[in-house]
Amino acid sequence: MESYNNIGIKRRLRRFFRGDGRALIFAMDHGFEHGPTDFEETWEHINPSVIIRKVARAGIDGVMMLPGIARIAGNELIGKEVGLMVKLTSKTELRPKEEWLMQDQLGFVEDAIKLGADAVAATVYWGSPYEGAMMRQFAEIASYAHDLGYPVVQFAYPRGPYINEKYGKKEDYRVVMYGARAAAEIGADMIKTYWTGSRETFAKVIDAASGVPVLLSGGAKTDNPLDFLKLVWEVIEAGGSGAVVGRNIFQRKNPETFIKALLRVIHKNEEPEEAAKAEGLV
Ligand SMILES: O=C(COP(=O)(O)O)[C@@H](O)[C@H](O)[C@H](O)COP(=O)(O)O
Numbered sequence: 055m056e057s058y059n060n061i062g063i064k065r066r067l068r069r070f071f072r073g074d075g076r077a078l079i080f081a082m083d084h085g086f087e088h089g090p091t092d093f094e095e096t097w098e099h100i101n102p103s104v105i106i107r108k109v110a111r112a113g114i115d116g117v118m119m120l121p122g123i124a125r126i127a128g129n130e131l132i133g134k135e136v137g138l139m140v141k142l143t144s145k146t147e148l149r150p151k152e153e154w155l156m157q158d159q160l161g162f163v164e165d166a167i168k169l170g171a172d173a174v175a176a177t178v179y180w181g182s183p184y185e186g187a188m189m190r191q192f193a194e195i196a197s198y199a200h201d202l203g204y205p206v207v208q209f210a211y212p213r214g215p216y217i218n219e220k221y222g223k224k225e226d227y228r229v230v231m232y233g234a235r236a237a238a239e240i241g242a243d244m245i246k247t248y249w250t251g252s253r254e255t256f257a258k259v260i261d262a263a264s265g266v267p268v269l270l271s272g273g274a275k276t277d278n279p280l281d282f283l284k285l286v287w288e289v290i291e292a293g294g295s296g297a298v299v300g301r302n303i304f305q306r307k308n309p310e311t312f313i314k315a316l317l318r319v320i321h322k323n324e325e326p327e328e329a330a331k332a333e334g335l336v
Pocket residue numbers: 081082083084087209271272273274298299300301302
């Protein structure tokens with residue numbers, strides 16, 4: 055029975071990655087995690103169908119959404135070769151700040167499967183006072199999903215009071231590396247995490263994940279699109295498996311052009327300047 059499940063996990067994971075083992079995944083959970091104001095600059099993208107249509111048209115490899123957004127915009131993915139990742143945990147920024155270090159489960163593996171998901175995802179804030187609860191939550195989701203042959207993606211985000219005390223900042227490579235290692239050890243099939251500031255240190259994070267693909271978590275939009283292309287270039291040069299990007303795509307007026315430039319960097323090994331020029335970004 056186990057071998058059946060493993061093949062399922064492998065096949066579904068491949069729906070995100072091209073033959074080069076890399077992927078560009080569009081993230082759209084911001085209306086919940088940050089609030090709808092994240093869409094203010096490009097308001098038409100508040101409608102998930104509008105932005106999902108654009109990203110699919112641009113050739114994105116995968117999309118990550120919460121169950122309700124997948125329900126609203128799922129039609130846009132029918133007939134497209136785009137992997138669907140449904141995230142099953144989250145938090146709002148409306149809750150008291152002392153609870154921001156916890157993500158709760160808001161959907162179930164069965165819901166994701168009914169939505170046609172190829173993978174499910176859950177966040178663990180390593181170092182949080184609620185770490186234990188998120189570990190259990192992740193383990194329960196993973197155990198259930200793995201039994202059914204579905205891969206589980208971990209957003210491995212070290213966050214917590216002791217991290218700052220011990221390492222100074224959560225982006226210290228030793229902290230990110232620790233989170234990625236913990237994600238691999240708990241059974242994640244793909245890891246999304248922070249940039250560590252240099253190619254060399256990010257390569258160590260990848261080593262610590264021991265073969266589990268590590269993707270960059272995008273972060274805030276850069277004013278100059280070239281800066282973000284350069285960041286993704288560094289991730290790929292470090293041996294990273296790609297990027298999961300939200301704001302740097304949907305907060306731009308021309309997301310399709312930007313995606314095409316990112317795909318050039320990720321899949322064609324084009325230098326950022328070259329990719330930006332080819333897509334008319336500079
Ligand atoms: O992890 C998330 C939010 O992280 P955050 O608490 O803002 O550091 C995800 O909800 C986002 O989808 C992810 O960060 C990717 O989106 P961008 O950071 O590229 O906008």
